[in-house]
Amino acid sequence: MRREIFKSWSSNLGKDMEVAAYGDWGFALLLFPTAAADFLEYERFLLIDSIKPHIESGKCRVFSINSINNESWLNHWMSPQDKALRHQQFNHYVADEVVPFIYGACQGPVPIISAGASLGALHAANNFFRRPDLFDGVIAMSGCYDLKDYTKGYYDENCYFNSPVDYLPNWHDEEILNTLRSKRHVYIVTGQGAYESPGASRQISEILHAKGIPHELDLWGSDMDHDWPTWRRMLPHFLESRF
Numbered sequence: 001m002r003r004e005i006f007k008s009w010s011s012n013l014g015k016d017m018e019v020a021a022y023g024d025w026g027f028a029l030l031l032f033p034t035a036a037a038d039f040l041e042y043e044r045f046l047l048i049d050s051i052k053p054h055i056e057s058g059k060c061r062v063f064s065i066n067s068i069n070n071e072s073w074l075n076h077w078m079s080p081q082d083k084a085l086r087h088q089q090f091n092h093y094v095a096d097e098v099v100p101f102i103y104g105a106c107q108g109p110v111p112i113i114s115a116g117a118s119l120g121a122l123h124a125a126n127n128f129f130r131r132p133d134l135f136d137g138v139i140a141m142s143g144c145y146d147l148k149d150y151t152k153g154y155y156d157e158n159c160y161f162n163s164p165v166d167y168l169p170n171w172h173d174e175e176i177l178n179t180l181r182s183k184r185h186v187y188i189v190t191g192q193g194a195y196e197s198p199g200a201s202r203q204i205s206e207i208l209h210a211k212g213i214p215h216e217l218d219l220w221g222s223d224m225d226h227d228w229p230t231w232r233r234m235l236p237h238f239l240e241s242r243f
Contacts, residue, residue: 006101008097015091020040022048022055028062033116069122085158118143122140145165146164191222
């Protein structure tokens, strides 16, 4: 399996950002790290190994990016306004820099599926819902889709437009909604074991259903905890059975 590390200056974030790329062919699977982790987290916790057969077979080429969560919602020294702004800057980094990078690496536009676990699930889903023109689907594992769970009471326009449970019910832009309705790879999946919040997945599923956005809500058992063994089973399952 080919593995490459890339580093480039991000004009949106004002810092160097790394990307780990695995494989050669297939649709692009873009991984968002959990919590304050980095671009190699999914490799360290063996999730890359768990999907290695799909990478080596050419089903997908995986791109794992850095998070800036420790420069936004997980940084207790920043003002709430700056945290919200940094989150928005990260969205611009993904759309304006990561997506073109993936196209360049793949020698042309390819379908991009966003994916992530825990806080990475929020980023993966949020980027997909906001930019369905760029993303072809999402695999969101063990996520919470209410940004207010991270803002400690702060709320502004940047928070609103990054909190899917808030902005999705109020969206009436038929062009965006119809684009979302055309997608066929929207998976909201969670365990029901320790530290999981299946109610969060049910909540976003109900909103998607009300908006007529096709998706699959998959609630795994009470033995599936909010932890890496769960995600190492979930992601290979969806890659094998849905793509």
